[in-house]
Amino acid sequence: xxxxxxxxxxxxxxxxxxxxxxxxxxxxxxxxxxxxxxxxxxxxxxxxxxxxxxxxxxxxxxxxxxxxxxxxxxxxxxxxxxxxxxxxxxxxxxxxxxxxxxxxxxxxxxxxxxxxxxxxxxxxxxxxxxxxxxxxxxxxxxxxxxxxxxxxxxxxxxxxxxxxxxxxxxxxxxxxxxxxxxxxxxxxxxxxxxxxxxxxxxxxxxxxxxxxxxxxxxxxxxxxxxxxxxxxxxxxxxxxxxxxxxxxxxxxxxxxxxxxxxxxxxxxxxxxxxxxxxxxxxxxxxxxxxxxxxxxxxxxxxxxxxxxxxxxxxxxxxxxxxxxxxxxxxxxxxxxxxxxxxxxxxxxxxxxxxxxxxxxxxxxxxxxxxxxxxxxxxxxxxxxxxxxxxxxxxxxxxxxxxxxxx
Amino acid sequence: xxxxxxxxxxxxxxxxxxxxxxxxxxxxxxxxxxxxxxxxxxxxxxxxxxxxxxxxxxxxxxxxxxxxxxxxxxxxxxxxxxxxxxxxxxxxxxxxxxxxxxxxxxxxxxxxxxxxxxxxxxxxxxxxxxxxxxxxxxxxxxxxxxxxxxxxxxxxxxxxxxxxxxxxxxxxxxxxxxxxxxxxxxxxxxxxxxxxxxxxxxxxxxxxxxxxxxxxx
Numbered sequence: 001x002x003x004x005x006x007x008x009x010x011x012x013x014x015x016x017x018x019x020x021x022x023x024x025x026x027x028x029x030x031x032x033x034x035x036x037x038x039x040x041x042x043x044x045x046x047x048x049x050x051x052x053x054x055x056x057x058x059x060x061x062x063x064x065x066x067x068x069x070x071x072x073x074x075x076x077x078x079x080x081x082x083x084x085x086x087x088x089x090x091x092x093x094x095x096x097x098x099x100x101x102x103x104x105x106x107x108x109x110x111x112x113x114x115x116x117x118x119x120x121x122x123x124x125x126x127x128x129x130x131x132x133x134x135x136x137x138x139x140x141x142x143x144x145x146x147x148x149x150x151x152x153x154x155x156x157x158x159x160x161x162x163x164x165x166x167x168x169x170x171x172x173x174x175x176x177x178x179x180x181x182x183x184x185x186x187x188x189x190x191x192x193x194x195x196x197x198x199x200x201x202x203x204x205x206x207x208x209x210x211x212x213x214x215x216x217x218x219x220x221x222x223x224x225x226x227x228x229x230x231x232x233x234x235x236x237x238x239x240x241x242x243x244x245x246x247x248x249x250x251x252x253x254x255x256x257x258x259x260x261x262x263x264x265x266x267x268x269x270x271x272x273x274x275x276x277x278x279x280x281x282x283x284x285x286x287x288x289x290x291x292x293x294x295x296x297x298x299x300x301x302x303x304x305x306x307x308x309x310x311x312x313x314x315x316x317x318x319x320x321x322x323x324x325x326x327x328x329x330x331x332x333x334x335x336x337x338x339x340x341x342x343x344x345x346x347x348x349x350x351x352x353x354x355x356x357x358x359x360x361x362x363x364x365x366x367x368x369x370x371x372x373x374x375x376x377x378x379x380x381x382x383x384x385x386x387x388x389x390x391x392x393x394x395x396x397x398x399x400x401x402x403x404x405x406x
Numbered sequence: 407x408x409x410x411x412x413x414x415x416x417x418x419x420x421x422x423x424x425x426x427x428x429x430x431x432x433x434x435x436x437x438x439x440x441x442x443x444x445x446x447x448x449x450x451x452x453x454x455x456x457x458x459x460x461x462x463x464x465x466x467x468x469x470x471x472x473x474x475x476x477x478x479x480x481x482x483x484x485x486x487x488x489x490x491x492x493x494x495x496x497x498x499x500x501x502x503x504x505x506x507x508x509x510x511x512x513x514x515x516x517x518x519x520x521x522x523x524x525x526x527x528x529x530x531x532x533x534x535x536x537x538x539x540x541x542x543x544x545x546x547x548x549x550x551x552x553x554x555x556x557x558x559x560x561x562x563x564x565x566x567x568x569x570x571x572x573x574x575x576x577x578x579x580x581x582x583x584x585x586x587x588x589x590x591x592x593x594x595x596x597x598x599x600x601x602x603x604x605x606x607x608x609x610x611x612x613x614x615x616x617x618x619x620x621x622x623x
Contacts, residue, residue: 167459170486171415174508178421181511186428 008109009102016098021091028083036076108137116144124152157324164326168211168342172204179204214343217273218325221350225267233262233305233375234296236275241294244276248283253290260297262305264375266355274351275305277344278371282309285369302357302376311368319361319369323349348373407522407562408432408449408583412442412468413457413484422455425511430545430558430565431518432586439463443471449582451479452522455514458485458496466499473500480521484509519543533568535623538612540568549607559584560603563596567613567623576620 108130115128127148130141183189183197220226237259248255264271282292290310297304314322321327325346345361348371352359357375364370409431413419419435426433434449436442439460446454454472458465469481483501485492493504502524503517519542523531533540537550542565547554556564562584567575577596585595600621604613614622 167486170507171418174486175415175418175421177508178418178425178511182421182425185425185511 009099009106012102012105013095013098016102017091017095020094020098021087024087024090028087032076032080032083035079039072039076108132108141112137112141112144119148121155124148124155161325165215168326169208172208172211176201176204211343214347217270218343218347218350221270221347221354223354225270225354227267228265229268230263230265231268231271233264233271233275233303234259236268236272237279237294237296237305239272240276240279244279244283248292251283251286252288253283253286253292256291256293258293258295258297260295262296262298262303262375264303264355264357264377266375270351270354274348274373277348278305278307278373281344281348282307282369285309285311287311287367290368298377299374302374304372304374306370306372308364308370309368310364310366313367314363314369316363319363322369323359323361345371407452407519407565408434408586409453409455409518410434410436410442410445410449410451411455412436412439412460412465413455414438414460415457422511422514426515426518427586428558429515430562431515432562432584434586439465439468442468446472446479447475450477452525452583453480453482453518455482455484455518456501458483458492466496469496469499469501478525480525482514482517482521516543533565535568535612538568538607540565554606556603556606559599560606563599563603564607567621570623572622574616574619574622579620 112128112130115126119126127145128141129145130138132138179197179200183193186193237257241255241257279292279294282294286292286309292310293306293308295304295306323345326342327346349359352373355375357373359371359373361369361371407430409426411419411422411426411433413422413435414437416435416437419437423433423435434445436445440463442454442456442460443463445451456465456468456472460468465483465485469483472479472481480502481500482503482505483496484505484507485496486507493506496504502521505514505517523542531541531543533542538547539549540547540561545558545561547556547561547564563580566580566583580596600613604611607613612623616622
């Protein structure tokens with residue numbers, strides 16, 4: 001016969017049985033001991049004045065005393081045997097009851113196991129939803145439910161990301177192929193038409209390179225920081241403005257800066273990318289004759305970069321969505337010469353999270369978007385005594401540890 | 407044959423339409439779902455090539471509306487997300503065919519022609535009249551075994567007349583089926599194309615002019 005596997009139910013049952021057996025045996029032992037002491041046969045033989053018992057009488061008394069004592073011993077023995085039998089029966093009953101009780105106590109656990117086992121990436125929306133009073137098991141079930149809903153959110157985001165990435169990559173591929181085929185199958189194609197197609201394909205290829213590079217940046221910044229070096233957000237913003245302000249000027253935009261020192265630590269290239277994406281976004285989603293306000297500085301709880309721009313009004317509910325990959329506002333679509341893939345702000349968020357920085361964005365009532373990124377003050381380059389508020393985040397090298405803001 | 411291409415990516419739509427026109431198919435462009443439905447309500451298209459991810463009105467909604475309206479219009483869905491689940495979903499919405507992006511033009515053309523043939527189920531794959539033969543798939547017309555050097559437009563007119571199977575086809579009908587929006591309906595394009603076609607077809611004459619009615623083979 002195969003021994004049953006040592007399940008918690010079996011162990012609990014054996015524990016109940018053993019506890020009952022020990023306490024029962026102890027109870028019986030104590031009872032037996034007291035009973036034995038109190039129920040002895042006491043022979044009182046008067047001494048002194050009345051000690052005129054004859055020898056015969058004394059012998060008779062002694063013999064009947066011995067008889068009584070034997071009977072007492074017998075009944076004590078009987079008591080022991082009977083108690084032993086009762087203890088055995090009760091132990092068996094307690095084992096059976098223990099089995100039932102253990103099963104009942106563990107039933108929610110079994111339900112949870114069965115339900116959890118059935119949950120895969122395809123039905124992550126299912127929950128344990130354990131009924132009953134708030135106890136340890138309910139606590140466990142609720143914790144698992146919380147984990148499931150976090151997983152569901154993450155999986156959903158991942159699936160959307162993959163689907164969107166596939167879509168974004170396939171659309172230019174389709175155009176690429178269409179243009180090539182159109183020219184190749186054209187019986188009247190000229191050298192010039194081939195040249196025009198080649199130039200267009202080159203431009204498409206560059207667009208693809210930028211998209212792939214953005215995707216790689218997003219992926220690598222979500223992995224966390226590879227290195228940590230000091231940088232100044234003001235310097236990064238100035239560098240961007242030196243390179244890109246002709247473009248803004250061409251669009252007739254006014255750039256309004258207030259750049260105070262804003263030292264932080266992390267990957268300088270990624271931070272520069274964050275600054276560039278934010279400013280790019282502010283310039284390209286602006287309105288003719290609009291303005292871009294850029295501020296950097298150091299506050300009590302760290303350094304900040306704030307970018308606000310004029311632009312079309314954004315419904316406040318849409319702001320969070322803009323930081324999701326491949327999301328654009330409303331019906332905005334990429335045109336043939338538009339290299340905005342809707343990745344810019346999601347890259348900003350990923351880089352900020354990797355640096356332990358916090359991104360706050362809000363739609364401006366007059367139209368446009370206002371984004372503030374707050375970096376923790378670095379321990380190694382700033383004044384360490386000031387860095388109380390941010391020191392905790394600076395220490396976390398992995399983005400996951402501080403990714404509680406959605 | 408007249409085809410509507412509903413595709414929001416303008417450059418791709420133009421490329422598709424150029425290739426379709428080169429192949430003798432009259433094709434128009436709609437840039438979003440709403441415009442697509444509006445155009446399909448005006449012209450009775452043989453095939454609507456429908457991108458699934460459209461702004462304003464999603465391709466699924468356009469497809470549903472087209473199917474609900476009935477008629478012979480066939481819907482060919484294009485999508486950038488070519489998972490099996492997507493294709494099944496698209497077909498269950500009533501699309502007649504499905505082509506994942508990126509696609510080959512040869513396949514797109516073959517599928518459009520196959521769909522158009524299904525719209526007129528009585529048509530054989532090769533159209534014939536006496537010693538005149540036309541293979542719509544290969545875009546080749548022959549008379550008495552001799553290959554005719556026809557332009558795509560002339561071939562399309564001949565295809566439509568042969569497909570009408572003896573019925574009288576009006577100049578307006580030819581204008582709608584064979585020419586797209588680039589044609590100016592006030593010109594005598596139809597007449598001059600018919601005249602050129604007649605000259606190329608040679609003797610004995612095949613195309614009969616029906617006074618007040620149109621043309622017939």
